[in-house]
Amino acid sequence: MVETQIASKAAPVRFENVTKKFGRDVIAVDNIDLHVEAGKLVTLLGPSGCGKTTTLRMIAGLEMATSGRILIGAEDVTNLPATDRDVSMVFQSYALFPHMTVLENVSYGLKFSGFNKSETRDRAIAGLDLVGLKGFGERLPSELSGGQQQRVAVARALVLEPQVLLFDEPLSNLDAKLRRQVREDIRAIQQDLGLTVVYVTHDQEEALAVSDEIVVMRNASIAQIGTPRELYDAPVDQFVADFIGEANILPCTIEHVENDLARINVDGYRYELPARGLSSGAAKLAVRPSRLVIGEKDGFQARISKATYVGVRMEYTLEAAFGSMFAVQDDVDAPLEVGSDVTVGFSTKGPVLLPEA
């Protein structure tokens, strides 16, 4: 017997100056450029209404660009209808046919793709195997958990071996524990098969966990594109710093810049860090909660206003002259007391300078 393998025909996706308007007034996507490399998982992340879903639907051909060009592989698909594009989409609602068995659901698209009956069956079984649902083929969707149903939807998309696989908030109907499991499954399959995946979410933790690259969107535009690390360590502005992981935004003064190294002053505490092109004057500083060092000798003054034990770490709220901050510390055995005065500094790989908004 020949074992049926699901392979990948992964292709890159390119947007060139793409705009999408609804009617005359709503600009859902405003002149964006985007390049998704073949075999990579790229997430579109941003608040509600920023244009993520519209961008995804334009890749699928479910929305047509108002202007600009969209390429999948070498082909200009800008004006191609969805049915002529080699793209599959997994929806948040799974969109399974309730009266069909799991195997029939997974086979559904294959029947229209020129496979004969036995190829269709072999392929659907291979698809179910791939998502860890071997032996579930004869069940109805209602006889599966939410996570299993979403895996069926993934299998149904995978077996078509699309050039690009699209996910529209695939985990939003799952509870927290299942979300983690299914997102790990999606990432593992994507990496094993080398699929090109574009994935929409508004959950930054999910984006950080699954992505090769994240496209942070705001108001129909792209705020920043980068690897999870790049976005976390070097956000371009306050919006991205706030959106990706938690950040304290503190006021500071840049006292001196030399060779793009800035010396800053935060309420008397001096610290050196990359100037990122900024010059002397008022600026903002983004500091992750884990990168505030409580007890730094020459740090600025603050008072602990709240201390919460959350099992694996302590969470503190600190009040300084310029405002409050949120800090976390791994030391849970010697917690600091509420009301105590402390000095606070930054760890070596601490804060990032941002332009004054």
Ligand SMILES: Nc1ncnc2c1ncn2[C@@H]1O[C@H](COP(=O)(O)OP(=O)(O)OP(=O)(O)O)[C@@H](O)[C@H]1O
């Ligand atoms: N069919 C449509 N007709 C008119 N306006 C639309 C249509 N679809 C989307 N919009 C508008 O376009 C903008 C972008 O919507 P889109 O669904 O792409 O955002 P999103 O980032 O995916 O948001 P969410 O996370 O809430 O799904 C919004 O202002 C939305 O109201």
